[in-house]
Amino acid sequence: MAGTSDAALRERARRVIPGGMYGHQRAGLFPENFPQYLSHGEGALIRDVDGREFVDLLCGYGPIVLGYQHPGVEAAAAAQRRQADCQNAPSARMVELAELLVDVVDHADWAYLAKNGTDATTTCLTIARAATGRSVVLVARGSYHGAAPWCTPGLAGVLPSDRAALRYFEYNDHASLRAAVDEAGDDLAGIIVTPFKHNDGEDQELVDPAFARELRQVCDSRNAVLILDDVRCGFRLNFGGSWESLGIQPDLSAWGKAVSNGYTVSAILGIEALRDAATSIFSTGTYWFAAVPMAAAIATINAIRDEDGIAAMERAGELLRSGIVEQARANDLAISYTGPAQMPYFRFLADTDFERMMHFSRVALDHGVYIHPRHNWFVSVAHTDEIVARALAGTEAAFRAVRDRFGDG
Amino acid sequence: MAGTSDAALRERARRVIPGGMYGHQRAGLFPENFPQYLSHGEGALIRDVDGREFVDLLCGYGPIVLGYQHPGVEAAAAAQRRQADCQNAPSARMVELAELLVDVVDHADWAYLAKNGTDATTTCLTIARAATGRSVVLVARGSYHGAAPWCTPGLAGVLPSDRAALRYFEYNDHASLRAAVDEAGDDLAGIIVTPFKHNDGEDQELVDPAFARELRQVCDSRNAVLILDDVRCGFRLNFGGSWESLGIQPDLSAWGKAVSNGYTVSAILGIEALRDAATSIFSTGTYWFAAVPMAAAIATINAIRDEDGIAAMERAGELLRSGIVEQARANDLAISYTGPAQMPYFRFLADTDFERMMHFSRVALDHGVYIHPRHNWFVSVAHTDEIVARALAGTEAAFRAVRDRFGDG
Numbered sequence: 001m002a003g004t005s006d007a008a009l010r011e012r013a014r015r016v017i018p019g020g021m022y023g024h025q026r027a028g029l030f031p032e033n034f035p036q037y038l039s040h041g042e043g044a045l046i047r048d049v050d051g052r053e054f055v056d057l058l059c060g061y062g063p064i065v066l067g068y069q070h071p072g073v074e075a076a077a078a079a080q081r082r083q084a085d086c087q088n089a090p091s092a093r094m095v096e097l098a099e100l101l102v103d104v105v106d107h108a109d110w111a112y113l114a115k116n117g118t119d120a121t122t123t124c125l126t127i128a129r130a131a132t133g134r135s136v137v138l139v140a141r142g143s144y145h146g147a148a149p150w151c152t153p154g155l156a157g158v159l160p161s162d163r164a165a166l167r168y169f170e171y172n173d174h175a176s177l178r179a180a181v182d183e184a185g186d187d188l189a190g191i192i193v194t195p196f197k198h199n200d201g202e203d204q205e206l207v208d209p210a211f212a213r214e215l216r217q218v219c220d221s222r223n224a225v226l227i228l229d230d231v232r233c234g235f236r237l238n239f240g241g242s243w244e245s246l247g248i249q250p251d252l253s254a255w256g257k258a259v260s261n262g263y264t265v266s267a268i269l270g271i272e273a274l275r276d277a278a279t280s281i282f283s284t285g286t287y288w289f290a291a292v293p294m295a296a297a298i299a300t301i302n303a304i305r306d307e308d309g310i311a312a313m314e315r316a317g318e319l320l321r322s323g324i325v326e327q328a329r330a331n332d333l334a335i336s337y338t339g340p341a342q343m344p345y346f347r348f349l350a351d352t353d354f355e356r357m358m359h360f361s362r363v364a365l366d367h368g369v370y371i372h373p374r375h376n377w378f379v380s381v382a383h384t385d386e387i388v389a390r391a392l393a394g395t396e397a398a399f400r401a402v403r404d405r406f407g408d409g
Numbered sequence: 410m411a412g413t414s415d416a417a418l419r420e421r422a423r424r425v426i427p428g429g430m431y432g433h434q435r436a437g438l439f440p441e442n443f444p445q446y447l448s449h450g451e452g453a454l455i456r457d458v459d460g461r462e463f464v465d466l467l468c469g470y471g472p473i474v475l476g477y478q479h480p481g482v483e484a485a486a487a488a489q490r491r492q493a494d495c496q497n498a499p500s501a502r503m504v505e506l507a508e509l510l511v512d513v514v515d516h517a518d519w520a521y522l523a524k525n526g527t528d529a530t531t532t533c534l535t536i537a538r539a540a541t542g543r544s545v546v547l548v549a550r551g552s553y554h555g556a557a558p559w560c561t562p563g564l565a566g567v568l569p570s571d572r573a574a575l576r577y578f579e580y581n582d583h584a585s586l587r588a589a590v591d592e593a594g595d596d597l598a599g600i601i602v603t604p605f606k607h608n609d610g611e612d613q614e615l616v617d618p619a620f621a622r623e624l625r626q627v628c629d630s631r632n633a634v635l636i637l638d639d640v641r642c643g644f645r646l647n648f649g650g651s652w653e654s655l656g657i658q659p660d661l662s663a664w665g666k667a668v669s670n671g672y673t674v675s676a677i678l679g680i681e682a683l684r685d686a687a688t689s690i691f692s693t694g695t696y697w698f699a700a701v702p703m704a705a706a707i708a709t710i711n712a713i714r715d716e717d718g719i720a721a722m723e724r725a726g727e728l729l730r731s732g733i734v735e736q737a738r739a740n741d742l743a744i745s746y747t748g749p750a751q752m753p754y755f756r757f758l759a760d761t762d763f764e765r766m767m768h769f770s771r772v773a774l775d776h777g778v779y780i781h782p783r784h785n786w787f788v789s790v791a792h793t794d795e796i797v798a799r800a801l802a803g804t805e806a807a808f809r810a811v812r813d814r815f816g817d818g
Contacts, residue, residue: 005501009501009504012504012508013503013504013507015508015511015519016504016507016508016510016511016518016519016520017503017504017507017519017520017521018519018521018679018684018687018688019687019688021499022521022687022688022690022691022692022693023691023692023693023694023697023698024693025497025498025499025693025697025698027498035498036498036499037498037499037500037501037503037504038493038496038497038498038499038500039492039493039500039501040492040493041492041493041494041496046493046496046497049500049501056497058497059497060495060496060497060695061497061695062695063495063695063696064495068493068496074490081483083448083449083450084447084448084449084450084455084477085450085671085672086469086472086473086671086672086673087447087450087455087469087477088434088447088455088465088467088468088469088470088779089434089436089444089445089446089447090430090434090445090446090447091446091447091448091458092414092418092446092448092458094422094426094446095418095421095422095425095426095446098422098425098426099421099424099425101425102424102425109425110424110425110426110427111425111426112426112427112431115524115525115673115696116524116525116528116694116695116696116697117694117695118694119525122557122558125566126558126565126566126567127566128566129566129567129568130565130566131566135568135570146694147691147692147693147694148531148557149531149535152690152691152692153691154689154690154691154692156535156539156686156689156690156691157534157535157536157537157538157539157540157686157689157690158535158538159538159544159573159574161544161570161571161573161574162570162571164568164570164573165568165570231695256695257695262494262495262696262699263494263495264495264524264673264696264699264702266695270427275427277565277566278427278428278431279427279428279431280563280565280566281431281561281563281565281566282431282432282556282561282562282563282565283431283432283556283561283563284431284432284433284434284556285432285525285526285527285555285556286469286470286471286472286525286526286640286665286666286675287472287524287525287671287673288432288434288525289432289434290671290673293673370497
């Protein structure tokens with residue numbers, strides 16, 4: 001069980017928060033020993049409200065790319081905060097951040113800043129529709145693009161009309177893509193796609209370069225807009241757009257998470273040909289122009305570059321992967337470990353409903369490692385060799401416990 | 410003209426930001442001497458990037474309710490920031506803030522926290538539809554409920570299907586409400602309405618209590634959900650929901666702006682009967698559980714109460730109103746000054762396209778007062794008698810300039 005302070009907060013929350021907690025951060029998705037409430041984060045370590053410390057392998061579901069409380073990011077945010085944050089107009093930080101994003105991301109000729117990943121993906125669809133005068137956007141089935149009615153994975157309260165202009169294809173599947181394109185006919189506004197397939201609870205699948213090329217070709221031949229949803233992957237796989245290594249440029253990209261190390265900012269980046277369409281739409285919010293998150297984002301992106309952050313995360317991810325794979329082998333447990341090193345996902349082949357993975361997470365937590373039983377993990381620049389070793393000490397115990405309870409295989 | 414630093418930033422922004430700037434904070438909506446970029450805010454004073462200081466009568470378009478850099482709010486945010494902000498799970502602040510909102514707002518039995526006002530209004534519609542299993546939501550024509558495709562005032566990139574389940578009525582108009590209710594038939598999920606009519610560029614109009622009662626009765630008789638969009642008015646008109654003084658309780662309410670004095674948080678509050686529906690939906694975001702904005706919101710709400718903030722804003726608003734009305738009279742200029750004292754809107758009756766109001770704003774700015782030519786103003790607790798007197802010295806000059814250029818009348 002989680003601790004007594006956590007239990008007391010849960011009891012209070014049951015009265016004043018729907019379901020006791022909602023959304024992706026509800027503890028009900030985890031084994032019962034996971035805390036619902038956390039109190040501290042520093043580097044790669046977090047503490048719950050009962051004082052238990054854990055090595056964190058979730059990084060706030062992605063945004064923490066440099067580690068919690070990164071000194072450079074915190075100093076930049078603090079300096080900006082002493083001047084101004086949310087005002088009647090933006091600060092100079094907005095121009096600096098837009099320039100930095102345009103400089104760092106190949107396909108970007110301009111930047112449109114927002115708050116949530118969902119703001120960014122939704123605004124991308126609106127820009128694509130404004131640019132083309134068409135309606136239909138193709139979406140890979142099961143891909144997560146946010147939690148607005150058009151994309152939320154929970155269907156309660158969602159209307160068919162919210163998704164009337166979407167058509168679906170299977171990720172990496174040429175035939176299903178062609179069928180969806182045919183279905184869209186001459187009303188194809190765009191295609192939105194994640195850099196690789198990172199659907200929750202499934203093996204991750206890198207994009208087939210030929211599939212990415214076909215997406216680009218379809219959009220070129222139909223004058224449709226290719227939208228890369230880089231909210232989860234951006235600045236973790238590559239210092240730039242996540243498909244730059246493939247040589248494939250989207251027309252629009254949606255960003256969030258690693259952009260600002262936990263400060264509330266997201267971004268839409270786009271090509272010159274879509275500048276007028278981006279100017280024509282009206283998408284805004286009370287806090288969208290606040291200066292402190294932009295100062296934090298500038299410091300974050302610079303620190304990723306200066307600390308060679310992508311390489312550091314790759315190294316940590318590779319250490320973690322080789323350790324986990326070896327532990328599984330030594331315990332005669334068959335696992336699938338997929339995805340880029342920095343954003344791995346792992347499951348037991350013998351699991352039918354995550355029963356081994358739930359036990360693995362439970363025991364890992366008891367040994368000081370916080371992992372998600374059915375969502376990809378994240379590592380950050382703060383995941384040093386020593387931190388990864390601590391994590392692996394916990395997973396070693398967890399593998400033994402899975403073998404003890406479920407047997408090998 | 411705005412200053413040289415501002416001009417240089419605008420030139421840089423033209424390359425990397427669509428239209429040079431977008432959304433409600435683009436300086437293109439103001440006379441040419443207004444800055445696009447601000448650098449400092451403290452109390453009721455702001456400074457632009459060229460060092461010009463202004464008395465601010467816009468308060469960040471609403472969120473700044475206690476004045477910029479309120480010591481208590483900043484101290485609470487800083488203390489929380491040293492512990493944790495954006496993590497894998499919320500902090501205890503989330504429970505405390507939900508308890509406080511439920512305690513302070515009569516109709517609230519639970520709180521669901523989000524980031525933007527648009528998140529809050531959109532989630533209210535989703536909850537209403539989940540609760541009723543119906544689709545149609547009634548909206549007052551011209552009311553601003555955010556900038557998602559279903560509600561943005563800019564129609565570029567918006568599809569008819571985004572609004573297929575909306576029906577419209579005229580604010581305070583019984584006949585049009587009945588017609589919309591009839592049109593919805595047995596598919597009426599709810600009605601969303603602002604506490605008073607505060608459409609941009611129009612005289613503001615308080616709600617007719619009989620109209621508010623009819624909204625409540627319609628929802629009761631049809632088992633539909635009455636949603637009060639309190640994003641702009643909440644905690645400025647009343648320490649609680651904005652219709653509590655009328656004795657009318659909504660089923661759901663959307664909050665933002667004044668809740669947190671500029672920190673990024675919004676909220677959905679609801680009645681017990683809608684708790685299960687709120688639990689059933691999936692609406693979330695990367696930053697929704699961040700602790701610092703919640704700590705700021707707790708401090709803000711407590712400070713509004715402890716400093717008797719509503720009364721302070723009423724006093725400042727009344728001083729401003731009587732000063733403006735007297736200045737207009739003394740200059741033989743006919744104006745309409747409408748709305749609650751804390752959120753006034755004023756225009757010249759002789760204006761056909763805001764030409765006097767634009768000149769008024771231009772001259773006021775040159776005399777150190779920042780006002781919007783076609784959007785309601787806001788005052789905060791930091792608007793002391795001395796600050797209001799400074800503002801009125803600027804508007805006095807502006808009235809004389811309008812009379813000089815356009816004549817009386």
